[in-house]
Amino acid sequence: MTKLSVNINKFATLRNARGGNLPDILKVAQDCERFGADGITVHPRPDERHIRYQDVRDLKPLVTTEFNIEGYPSKDFMDLVLEVKPHQCTLVPDPPDAITSNTGWDTVKYQSQLKEVISTLKKAGIRVSIFLNADVSKVAGAKSAGADRIELYTGPYAEEYTNARTQPQNLQLFNDYKNTAREATALGLELNAGHDLNLENLRFFKLHIPQLKEVSIGHALVADALYFGLENTIQLYKRQLID
Ligand SMILES: CC(=O)[C@@H](O)[C@H](O)COP(=O)(O)O
Numbered sequence: 001m002t003k004l005s006v007n008i009n010k011f012a013t014l015r016n017a018r019g020g021n022l023p024d025i026l027k028v029a030q031d032c033e034r035f036g037a038d039g040i041t042v043h044p045r046p047d048e049r050h051i052r053y054q055d056v057r058d059l060k061p062l063v064t065t066e067f068n069i070e071g072y073p074s075k076d077f078m079d080l081v082l083e084v085k086p087h088q089c090t091l092v093p094d095p096p097d098a099i100t101s102n103t104g105w106d107t108v109k110y111q112s113q114l115k116e117v118i119s120t121l122k123k124a125g126i127r128v129s130i131f132l133n134a135d136v137s138k139v140a141g142a143k144s145a146g147a148d149r150i151e152l153y154t155g156p157y158a159e160e161y162t163n164a165r166t167q168p169q170n171l172q173l174f175n176d177y178k179n180t181a182r183e184a185t186a187l188g189l190e191l192n193a194g195h196d197l198n199l200e201n202l203r204f205f206k207l208h209i210p211q212l213k214e215v216s217i218g219h220a221l222v223a224d225a226l227y228f229g230l231e232n233t234i235q236l237y238k239r240q241l242i243d
């Protein structure tokens, strides 16, 4: 079964809208775990518009499942990750002003930066995943940089799935995902995926990329929780991930 890591950024967005502490992010994380999440993901951004650096520190002793911190490896981010020591760190090539993540690493161009950062994280005992487009030519660079996993950026998949409304298995784009996943497995890299996954597109992705270890989902899951409740929603997503 593929693990579901719930990205709690959007709960923090709601909290920050008013100041104060509603909803309580620490309780949200614990409740997500109680409701069946296999992990908690946070993606602190430099402007701290949702998850704050202090949230990440406060979450560390409370998260009993897998803790995954995502972000661009700036000095501040690296200091935070090395202090908190999550189970996994997912490196994302976002510029500081990114509205959200919208591409994976160019593992050729940024090979030496990735090598250095990954080596530092791995020395601290942190598993490293790097965010990658569905582009088979970038997988070898992830391996040679020392990553343990790649996280497939599923934004374009989600968009095509919504636009096609037919048989997504016919899409060239989806073949790129399958080939990238196959190459990762062949090189001994484990596979995660995330971005814009939702209750409509998740099952198809899981069925066609069975080696998927983990998905991290936030935006759509939080939106669904408004209608179905958090516990039901987490269970609905988990059902999509059964082998
Ligand atoms: C790497 C990735 O796809 C997610 O972390 C996503 O970008 C969530 O970030 P935001 O919640 O800031 O949109």
Ligand SMILES: NCC(=O)COP(=O)(O)O
Binding pocket: 007, 041, 043, 070, 151, 193, 194, 195, 196, 197, 216, 217, 218, 219, 220, 221
């Ligand atoms: N790594 C992807 C993630 O954590 C959540 O992305 P989204 O579901 O908020 O688009």
